[in-house]
Amino acid sequence: MTEAAPRQAALGEEELRTLDAHWRAANYLAAGQIYLMANPLLTEPLRPEHIKPRLLGHWGTSPGLNLVYTHLNRVIKARDLDALCVWGPGHGGPAVLAGSWLEGSYSETYPDVGRDAAGMELLFRQFSFPGGVPSHVAPQTPGSIHEGGELGYSLAHAYGAAFDNPDLLVACVIGDGEAETGPLAASWHSDKFLDPVHDGAVLPVLHLNGYKIANPTVLSRLPEGELDALLRGYGHEPLYVTGEDPAEVHRALAAALDDALDRIAQMRSSAREDGITERVHWPMIVLRTPKGWTGPAEVDGVPVEGTWRAHQVPLPGVRENPAHLRQLEQWLRSYRPEELFGPDGRPRADVLACVPEGARRLGSNPHANGGLLLRDLPLPPLDDFAVAVDKPGTALHEPTRILGGLLEQVMEDTRERRDFRLVGPDETASNRLQAVFDASGKAWQAEMLPVDEHLDRHGRVVEILSEHLCQGWLEGYLLTGRHGLFSCYEAFVHIVDSMVNQHIKWLKTSRQLTWRAPIASLNYLLTSHVWRQDHNGFSHQDPGFVDHVLNKSPEVVRVYLPPDANTLLSVAEHVLRSRDYVNVVVAGKQPCFDWLTMDQARAHCARGAGIWEWAGTENGAEPDVVLACAGDVPTQEVLAAAQLLRRHLPDLAVRVVNVVDMTRLLPHEEHPHGMTDFEYDGLFTTDKPVIFAYHGYPWLIHRLAYRRAGHPNLHVRGYKESGTTTTPFDMVVRNDLDRYRLVMDVIDRVPGLAVRAAAVRQAMADVRSRHHDWIREHGTDLPEVAEWTWGG
Numbered sequence: 001m002t003e004a005a006p007r008q009a010a011l012g013e014e015e016l017r018t019l020d021a022h023w024r025a026a027n028y029l030a031a032g033q034i035y036l037m038a039n040p041l042l043t044e045p046l047r048p049e050h051i052k053p054r055l056l057g058h059w060g061t062s063p064g065l066n067l068v069y070t071h072l073n074r075v076i077k078a079r080d081l082d083a084l085c086v087w088g089p090g091h092g093g094p095a096v097l098a099g100s101w102l103e104g105s106y107s108e109t110y111p112d113v114g115r116d117a118a119g120m121e122l123l124f125r126q127f128s129f130p131g132g133v134p135s136h137v138a139p140q141t142p143g144s145i146h147e148g149g150e151l152g153y154s155l156a157h158a159y160g161a162a163f164d165n166p167d168l169l170v171a172c173v174i175g176d177g178e179a180e181t182g183p184l185a186a187s188w189h190s191d192k193f194l195d196p197v198h199d200g201a202v203l204p205v206l207h208l209n210g211y212k213i214a215n216p217t218v219l220s221r222l223p224e225g226e227l228d229a230l231l232r233g234y235g236h237e238p239l240y241v242t243g244e245d246p247a248e249v250h251r252a253l254a255a256a257l258d259d260a261l262d263r264i265a266q267m268r269s270s271a272r273e274d275g276i277t278e279r280v281h282w283p284m285i286v287l288r289t290p291k292g293w294t295g296p297a298e299v300d301g302v303p304v305e306g307t308w309r310a311h312q313v314p315l316p317g318v319r320e321n322p323a324h325l326r327q328l329e330q331w332l333r334s335y336r337p338e339e340l341f342g343p344d345g346r347p348r349a350d351v352l353a354c355v356p357e358g359a360r361r362l363g364s365n366p367h368a369n370g371g372l373l374l375r376d377l378p379l380p381p382l383d384d385f386a387v388a389v390d391k392p393g394t395a396l397h398e399p400t401r402i403l404g405g406l407l408e409q410v411m412e413d414t415r416e417r418r419d420f421r422l423v424g425p426d427e428t429a430s431n432r433l434q435a436v437f438d439a440s441g442k443a444w445q446a447e448m449l450p451v452d453e454h455l456d457r458h459g460r461v462v463e464i465l466s467e468h469l470c471q472g473w474l475e476g477y478l479l480t481g482r483h484g485l486f487s488c489y490e491a492f493v494h495i496v497d498s499m500v501n502q503h504i505k506w507l508k509t510s511r512q513l514t515w516r517a518p519i520a521s522l523n524y525l526l527t528s529h530v531w532r533q534d535h536n537g538f539s540h541q542d543p544g545f546v547d548h549v550l551n552k553s554p555e556v557v558r559v560y561l562p563p564d565a566n567t568l569l570s571v572a573e574h575v576l577r578s579r580d581y582v583n584v585v586v587a588g589k590q591p592c593f594d595w596l597t598m599d600q601a602r603a604h605c606a607r608g609a610g611i612w613e614w615a616g617t618e619n620g621a622e623p624d625v626v627l628a629c630a631g632d633v634p635t636q637e638v639l640a641a642a643q644l645l646r647r648h649l650p651d652l653a654v655r656v657v658n659v660v661d662m663t664r665l666l667p668h669e670e671h672p673h674g675m676t677d678f679e680y681d682g683l684f685t686t687d688k689p690v691i692f693a694y695h696g697y698p699w700l701i702h703r704l705a706y707r708r709a710g711h712p713n714l715h716v717r718g719y720k721e722s723g724t725t726t727t728p729f730d731m732v733v734r735n736d737l738d739r740y741r742l743v744m745d746v747i748d749r750v751p752g753l754a755v756r757a758a759a760v761r762q763a764m765a766d767v768r769s770r771h772h773d774w775i776r777e778h779g780t781d782l783p784e785v786a787e788w789t790w791g792g
Contacts, residue, residue: 011254018353019070019250021340022102025351026066027294028335029098029120033127034059034313035328040120041345042337046329048319055318056128057135058091060311061175063293064207065095068173069362070354071253073103075261077356082167084365086146086476088154088184089175089207091136091312094127096144102347103355105142105363109515117345139509139516142363145370145479147502152181153472158202159190160476161367164418164460168200168367168480169264176208176217183468183499188234190469192446195458196271196280198418201264204236204284209291211308220288227286237263237281242288249289256285277457279445296331299324370481371517377420377483377576378413380406382569386598389566392614393639393790396591399632400527402565403572403587404435407485410576411439411460414483421477423462423470424487431487431527432589436461467495474522475503483520483576490526490586491533491542500549500582507580508553518579525572525585530695530719531633531732532590537725543696543718549584550662550700554671559584559662561695563635564594566601567660574605586695588632590728593790595635608661608673609683615642615656615790623655625750626684627742630659631695634718637732638693639790640739645746648760652750657683665704677709686710689749693737694718715745729781733771740764 011019032040034057039050065087076083087096100106101123104115113119113126126132133140136148146157158172178184194202208220219227231238239256243249260283270276292310297303304314315331318324340351359365366372385405387397407422414420422428422436429437434454441456442463448455462473467488474484503522510516526545533540549557558581562568568587575583595612596604604610616623629638635658645654659665666674675683684690686709694701698718705711722734732738747753747761754761767782774782 011251016247016250018350019074019254020246021348021350022073022352022354023066023070023246023250024335025102025340025347026069026095026098027063028332028337028340029101029123030062030066030094031059031295031332032120032124033057033094033097035318036124037129038121038125040124041117041341042329042332046325048325051319051325052129053319054128055313055316057094058312059094059295059314060209060211060291061089061092061207062095063295064209064287064289065089065092065173066098067249067253067289068171068205068207068287069095069099071250071257072171072362073354073356074254075257076360076362077354079261080360081169082360082365082367083169083171083362084143084145084161084368085171085173085362086154086158086161087137087144087148088146088151088173088178090148090151090178092148092173093134093136093138093141096137096141097123097127097133100142100363102351103361103363105361108364109142115346120341120345139506139513143361143365143368145368145476147506150498150502151175151178152183152468153475153499153502154178155184155187155202155204156190156469156472157476157479158204159187159194160473161480162194162200162202163421163473163477164198164482165200165367165480166198169203169261170200171203171205173205173207176206176210176219177212179206179219180217183466183472186466186469187472188236189464190473191235191282192279193443193462193464194280194282194445195443196267198458201268202282203260203264206231206284206286208286208288209293210306211291211311213311214308216308231284231286235281236284238284238286240286240288244290244293253285253287259283260285294334296327299327367480369516370479371519371579373481374517374520375417375419377410377520379573379576380409380413382406382573382602383598384409385569387565387594389594389597392595393593395594397565397594398432398589399562399565399568399587399592400525400589401432401435403525403568404433406569406572407433408435408439411436415439418460419482421460421462421474421482421484422487423474423484425467425470425489425492426463426465427487427489427528428461428463431525433487467492468499471496471499475499478520478522481519485523485525485576487525487527489540490529490545491540493524493526493545494542494548497545497548501552504552504556504582507556507582511555511580521575521578521581521583523575523583523585525587527587527589529586529588530723531631532588532728533723538723541719541723543586546584546586546662546696547700549582550704552582554663554666556580557582557584557663558673559586560660561586561631561662562605562660563629563632563658564592564596564601566594566596566598567605569598570601570605571660586631592632593636604658605660608664609657609659609675611683612656612658615639616654617642617646617650618653618655621653623685623688624653625746626655626657626688626690627746628657628659628684628690628692629694630662630692633732634693634695634737637737637739637742640788641742641746643791644739644743644764648743648763649753649757652746662704665701667707680708681710684708684710688713689746690714691742691745691749692716693742715749717742717745727775727779727781729771729785730775733768738768740767
């Protein structure tokens with residue numbers, strides 16, 4: 001059965017009084033932000049012109065969040081804790097803004113919003129107002145690392161923040177609506193990966209106020225024993241705080257926090273000083289208070305407090321409805337603002353008695369502005385890992401395996417400082433990155449069996465079969481000043497589409513805030529990609545994440561398709577050094593031809609797109625056709641096509657262009673990496689056919705290049721949703737990306753070739769037909785394909 005907080009907090013009447021004063025002040029400020037644009041201290045009766053014309057915001061969750069903010073202040077100050085809080089309820093902005101304004105961190109960040117009457121009026125007016133701040137906790141909010149615009153990720157962010165932060169306490173308030181989401185449900189398992197020796201502590205606070213926008217919440221309606229069994233089954237030891245009487249709830253929450261923190265201190269001591277390796281069952285708090293607590297009990301004869309009606313704006317139409325205006329004034333005056341703020345609007349001493357000082361304040365903790373703590377990642381010389389390339393296209397390596405050697409060294413070089421993590425959904429070895437296990441095992445706190453490999457209670461490789469958790473952990477890790485890489489199968493990274501949306505929005509907004517220091521980029525390595533999923537088949541074939549990302553803010557997103565091992569090393573070095581970007585790197589794990597030496601790879605990646613003169617036949621003359629490629633398999637097919645054209649049409653001037661940085665195709669005005677028209681036209685020409693073999697969906701290339709002068713001449717081959725379990729070459733044939741189809745495209749589009757090269761075109765079509773029959777008889781690709789190398 002459930003367990004109450006096991007002891008009463010030693011709250012004296014004076015401390016109880018000051019805690020309640022802070023809570024009432026925060027509630028007043030939260031309500032004021034939703035409603036008022038003038039008369040912030042109610043120095044005169046409310047009039048319609050004091051009320052905002054558009055009432056936006058969420059009151060229902062705010063009193064509970066204010067309560068948590070107040071009590072976190074108390075324990076931080078009493079215990080001198082290094083702590084931050086992740087605020088999960090989506091639109092809890094009024095509460096967190098109120099707390100940071102009361103403690104002074106908001107005014108230090110935004111000096112025009114002073115801690116006085118004029119500043120209070122600005123605080124109120126700017127909330128959900130044109131030119132102001134959002135209604136949710138956002139990058140503009142001091143102390144925040146979590147975007148409240150979408151629910152489900154708070155607990156994963158909290159654990160990511162705690163990883164490798166041994167002295168940090170990360171409180172996380174989880175709304176009961178958010179608790180219904182899939183990512184949050186999986187996040188409870190994060191406790192099996194938290195190392196009590198090297199990591200900080202996460203204290204979840206499950207806030208049950210009973211309702212979402214219009215419906216009851218599942219966890220709030222579970223029988224108490226069933227809820228307790230669920231949370232204990234997740235591995236937590238819940239402490240319960242329930243009530244409607246403020247004094248009783250203050251005492252109970254103080255007791256629960258003290259108990260939880262005592263337990264955390266004991267668990268840390270046992271692991272760090274006594275060497276206890278037994279899995280820890282971390283405490284958590286279940287806080288059950290009414291939705292819209294202390295707000296209007298009824299409006300127009302229907303109940304509001306404690307119901308779904310309190311979710312957003314409990315008193316609508318205040319400007320037009322005199323009765324509602326009077327009720328709003330009664331509500332605001334019920335907090336007795338004259339006791340909480342002086343005539344000048346400054347919070348009185350009682351209100352600030354529980355507030356910590358300096359960097360201990362929740363709005364000023366440097367971990368919540370992680371760029372302040374970020375150190376450059378030690379990256380070894382790439383030449384130590386590069387593959388030798390004596391001649392292009394003769395030797396093969398697995399690019400991600402080569403990258404694994406580099407990542408192993410990075411992991412080794414950060415062994416002491418512990419500020420680099422590799423995350424992925426159970427695929428580190430599958431993606432050929434297993435060399436990292438020589439420097440760090442896989443984080444694991446649950447049971448270990450003799451048959452297990454590479455499990456490590458102190459590991460910094462983190463695997464769980466939930467892309468949501470990998471994303472959330474890494475975001476929390478980066479936002480608090482560390483580095484990392486997310487390795488994933490290309491098709492299934494789509495699971496985090498909405499999460500990366502939010503992170504990109506966070507980065508874009510943060511770039512506009514001078515006080516937020518740049519953080520390490522969010523780096524994706526997408527492998528096991530569309531063209532080499534011949535064993536898994538159609539379900540594992542989807543290259544569309546690139547399209548999704550390139551729809552987003554151009555100042556933040558970057559996409560790279562390195563064609564071989566050395567270019568992957570060069571791209572990896574670049575993205576791991578970068579700041580404030582989302583970098584998507586698509587690279588193969590299967591054997592791939594080596595095209596460029598390390599020096600050539602560096603130069604080519606720096607250009608982002610360039611001519612491979614050794615592969616073409618233009619010999620300084622104007623080309624008849626441009627063969628362009630982006631991606632490892634398309635590059636191989638283009639070079640094979642170029643070889644066929646050299647053999648069968650030796651007088652044709654062919655230019656080969658390889659693109660590594662996809663954003664180079666955009667106009668310079670649209671993206672910082674984009675080419676000017678002069679650069680683009682010089683590379684692709686304005687009037688010659690361009691046959692472009694692309695890794696993903698072909699229409700993306702058209703979208704990127706549609707404004708270019710030569711766009712009418714651009715013909716793109718790529719993935720056309722034609723997949724199955726088949727041979728590697730059959731995948732490209734099925735999607736018309738194969739070398740023979742590319743040669744046919746050249747013949748079809750270069751003026752004069754349709755008649756002159758008709759026999760060549762027919763020969764190419766015949767090979768495709770023979771391929772179809774061969775694979776069905778032999779189960780392997782044609783010998784001339786399987787044994788192909790670049791012969792020049």
